[in-house]
Amino acid sequence: MFKLFKKWRQQQIISRSTVSPASWDKAFQQLPLLDYLSEAERNQLRRLAILLLHEKSFIGAHDLDVSEAMQLLIALQACLPILHLGLDWYSGWTTIIIYPAGFAPKREVVDEFGLVHTVKNELIGEAWQRGPVILSWEDSETAGIVDGHNVVIHEFVHKLDMLNGAADGFPPQHKRAQAEAWPERFSTAYEDFQKNPKPGLSRYGATAPAEFLAVLSEVFFEKPEVLYDAYPKVYEALSLFFRQDPIKRARSSG
């Protein structure tokens, strides 16, 4: 009964959306990454984006005015990983903070001698456990260009990873067999990647298992053949996890 009510409620939210078809068209045009989606998938992505916009609030940092067009660009990219999973995969948090460009939070870190330092690193995105996703607009705006890098996908995949605890490169799995195969497939590839750089895979992925998953997911959606060439078993694991096969999709759309 609850499921039926939820579906009805979601349908209400979607039918009441005030975003015009022209605004959606413009957003899709700015995201070449989505060109390979079928008509049905584009519709599903649009529905998820409406629900995401309803559920999450956007906050502009440094007086940034986050316009509807900006929200659509971010929401469509954010919903690509959950296209066949559903919006529940982004539950447990509410805020998306947008900085005009890269941001430099001051953090205190403790070094190996126990001394506390304040560091300031330029970031283009961040995802906090049970907290906000933070994005640089400058980098999110151009993320949908198909170059193998996508900060929006990167940060939202961290959110999927955090659903079952701290980000560790091991998100919840749909089936036991997948859960059992995942650590071996990923750790073998991760260890290899420490020693052997691969063309098209950012070295940032070698900094931690969580970053490996996020970086590989960017490539999975933007340059799937590159990931398949480097780590076919990881491609397969991601394909089962996201319930999407971007290589097949690209081929069938000709």
Ligand SMILES: [Zn+2]
């Ligand atoms: Zn990251």
